Amino acid sequence: MPIADLRVDYSKHGLEEAEAGTDPLALFKRWFDQSIAAQVPEPNAMTLATCTLEGKPSARIVLLKGYDEQGLTFFTNYESRKGRELTNNRHASLVFFWHAVERQVRIEGTVSKVTEAESDEYFVTRPVNSRLGAWASEQSEVLSGREELEENHRQLMARFHDGNVPRPPHWGGFRLKPEVWEFWQGRLSRLHDRLRYRLLEDGWIRERLSP
Numbered sequence: 001m002p003i004a005d006l007r008v009d010y011s012k013h014g015l016e017e018a019e020a021g022t023d024p025l026a027l028f029k030r031w032f033d034q035s036i037a038a039q040v041p042e043p044n045a046m047t048l049a050t051c052t053l054e055g056k057p058s059a060r061i062v063l064l065k066g067y068d069e070q071g072l073t074f075f076t077n078y079e080s081r082k083g084r085e086l087t088n089n090r091h092a093s094l095v096f097f098w099h100a101v102e103r104q105v106r107i108e109g110t111v112s113k114v115t116e117a118e119s120d121e122y123f124v125t126r127p128v129n130s131r132l133g134a135w136a137s138e139q140s141e142v143l144s145g146r147e148e149l150e151e152n153h154r155q156l157m158a159r160f161h162d163g164n165v166p167r168p169p170h171w172g173g174f175r176l177k178p179e180v181w182e183f184w185q186g187r188l189s190r191l192h193d194r195l196r197y198r199l200l201e202d203g204w205i206r207e208r209l210s211p
Helices: 024-037 081-088 116-123 128-136 146-159
Strands: 045-051 057-063 066-068 071-077 091-098 103-113 171-185 193-200 203-208
Touching: 024 066, 024 103, 024 171, 045 081, 057 071, 057 081, 071 081, 071 116, 116 171, 128 146
Parallel strands: none
Antiparallel strands: 045 057, 045 091, 066 071, 071 171, 091 103, 103 171, 171 193, 193 203
16 A cells, blocks of 8 residues: 555544643643553653754654653663753653554653652662663664673673662653643544643643644
8 A cells, every 4th residue: 555545534532622621731641541541552652852952853762751740751871862962952842642542742841850869769660671771781872783782781780690780870860841732632534633732921821723
C-alpha cells in the first residue's frame, strides 16, 4: 500500500470544554489514567524535543517518571546530547501519543535539574542491571563496537558485585515546568479537537485551536 494511502479515521472520543475543565494537569491525569486502563503500551513514553543554542533541534523517546504541580520528571545522563542541550538551552517540548485512545498531548516549557536527593531516591528503585548500565554507557559518545560496551558492563559487575550500585554523578533527573499544554483528540473527517492551555500571570487560559 502506498504510504499516502495509509490513514485511520478517529472516532472513539471527543473533547468538549465542559469535560476538559480549566486545569490542564487534572485533564492530563485523567487522560493518563485512561491510557493505562486502555492498556496503551508504555503510556509514560514521550518524545522529548531539545534544541541547541544555534537552533538545531533533536528529539527522542524518554520515559516519564513522575508529574505533579511542579512539572514532569524524567531521568538521563547529564553528559548525553539531550543532557548537554537541556543544560545550555532550558526550553524543551514533550509529546505523548496514545494511539489506542486516539489522543496526543503536547507540552512546552522550561527545564531544571531535580535535586540530588530526588535523583538518588529514584536511582535506588531501578533494577541492578539498569543501575550498572548508567555507569557503563557514556551516552551519545562513539563506541569502537558493541564489545566495548559489554566489557564496560562486565567490569562494573565485578566492581559492584555486592549489588550496591550508587548513582553516577553524571546521571540524574530533569523536570519540565509547563508553560503550554495542548490536548488533541482525534475525530472523524480530520475535524480533530484541540484545546490549548497557556500560562499567564493570573493562571491558565484555555483556547480551542483549529485542527
